[in-house]
Amino acid sequence: MTEALLSLTVLGVTLGALLGLAARYLSVKESPLKAELTDMMPGTNCGQCGQPGCAAAADALIGGQAEVTLCPPGGRALAAELAKKLGIVVDLSAMEEHEPLIAFVNEDRCIGCTRCLRECPTDALVGGPKSMHTVIRPLCTGCEACVEVCPTDCIDMLPVEKTLRNWYWPKPASNQQSGNIAA
Amino acid sequence: MSEYFLLLLATALVNNVVLVKFLGLCPFMGVSNKLDSAIGMGFATTFVLTLSAASSWLIERFVLEPLGIEYLRILTFIMVIAAVVQFTEMVVRKTSPVLYQVLGIFLPLITTNCAVLGVALLNVQQDHTFVESLLYGFGSAMGFTLVMVMFAGLRERLALADVPATFAGAPIGFIVAGLLSLAFLGFSGLAAP
Incomplete structure (x- = not known):
């Protein structure tokens, strides 16, 4: 009984320690940018962008194989955020903004x-x-x-139908558009 | 020397793990759609099988037998195999990210590949020495890889063939596997005196 318990414990601890060491020496550095972009995506892995999932889409964005406008559920808001993160200037006016x-x-x-x-x-x-x-x-x-x-x-x-629960005042026009009036 | 060669040949062809002993059928059907992934899976399993055959022999001889706790054999072997698979996963992820993506879920599933545990247990049953059990593991893994590659090649051609609708997909795959198994039974003629 004692031998069984002891040997299994020792074996488990040894294997665990070896794996821990291996994990340290064989660790793979993922690009922190990829993690950030993946967090920004909707995260449903719906596949409408043509990539197998949101993480793959983030990879494609970093590699330059995809445009920031790739995500239909994310819409214009996500495209603007992604462009800002990646430091790209994109004309988003062509991207139609449909209501949810x-x-x-x-x-x-x-x-x-x-x-x-x-x-x-x-x-x-x-x-x-x-x-x-x-x-x-x-x-x-x-x-x-x-x-x-x-x-x-x-x-x-x-x-989505407008009800009293989800109706809100339209947002004021952004600075860029109202700039002309102010000047 | 020649007996080692015979052992290798016997485990790879005559007693093929997949087609004669019917072990490890899950990856055999699951990862054989594309030749590339079949080769990758074959080599990953080869690594795991050889390493786990050797380490389980060591544990059987130097831990389980002296302490008289052979009844813990399956538990201990599974633990060792799981650790080896984890290690393999790390190595593959480090050395070949592409292969890591292709193999996907099947890489951790090598743990439950019954060929790996089967070979470790057969080694004990047949009283192999260390070198023999190492060769037995390696030979079985070679046989596994060989069959995986053959079957993947066949399935790639089958995808283009004009198969009757009733048999298309998995059913024709199973029929081909059966025919392959029949063909491999022919190798038992090699063992006859």
């Missing part, structure tokens, strides 16, 4: 196949096999991953 869209399940067409449930990166779709699916609205990031897989085309991307 979220998924909506047309219940008369939903057959309860659960395919969209498996696609959703934020688990915003709920439902079960052969029963109606629906969207938990605050969780939906509008990445459109579910739209393609639906066999009956029952998911539409609709603008």
Whole structure:
């Protein structure tokens, strides 16, 4: 009994120490910029940019294989932030600013196949096999991953309706645009 | 010298781990879609299998047997194998980031590749010496790599072939694996006197 306990403990501690040493000598330095860019991305790994995930998209940005405007869910705000971080000047006026869209399940067409449930990166779709699916609205990031897989085309991307809860005063025009008036 | 060569040949071909003993089928089906990743997986497994066969022999001989705690064999071997796999993962990540990305989830899964534990346990069962068990591990791993590469090549061609819809994808893969296994059974003729 004692031998068993002791030998396993010694073995575990030795292997752990060896692995710890190996981790120190074989550590890989990741670029800190990549971590920062990945943090700025939406983080849902939806794949709309054509990269396999947000970390890969950050890599492509650093390597210069992708534009800062690559992220549809991030929109113009993210593109501006990324450009600032990377020190690039980009004309963002071409990038259309659409209002936030979220998924909506047309219940008369939903057959309860659960395919969209498996696609959703934020688990915003709920439902079960052969029963109606629906969207938990605050969780939906509008990445459109579910739209393609639906066999009956029952998911539409609709603008978030304005209610008293989410309406806000429009922001004042930014300095750049109002500069002319002041001068 | 010739007996070592025979042992190597016997483990790689006649008693092939995948196609004759049916061990390690998970990576065999899982990582054989592309030739590059199959080769990478083969070499990573070779490294792990050889190292773990040697280290588990050492532990069996110098720790488990003297203390009379052979009943802890599976537990201890799994621990050693897991450590070796972790180490391999670090080495691969350091030396070849591309390979690290290609192998993905299958690299840590070498831990649960039953060929690795199987070879370590067979070494004990067959009373191998240290050199023999090292060669046994290496030979099995070579056989594994050989089969992985062959199967990946076949599957790359299968992807272009006109397979009936019912058999397309995994089913035809399993049929090919069965045919390969039949072909490898032919090597047992080598062992006959």
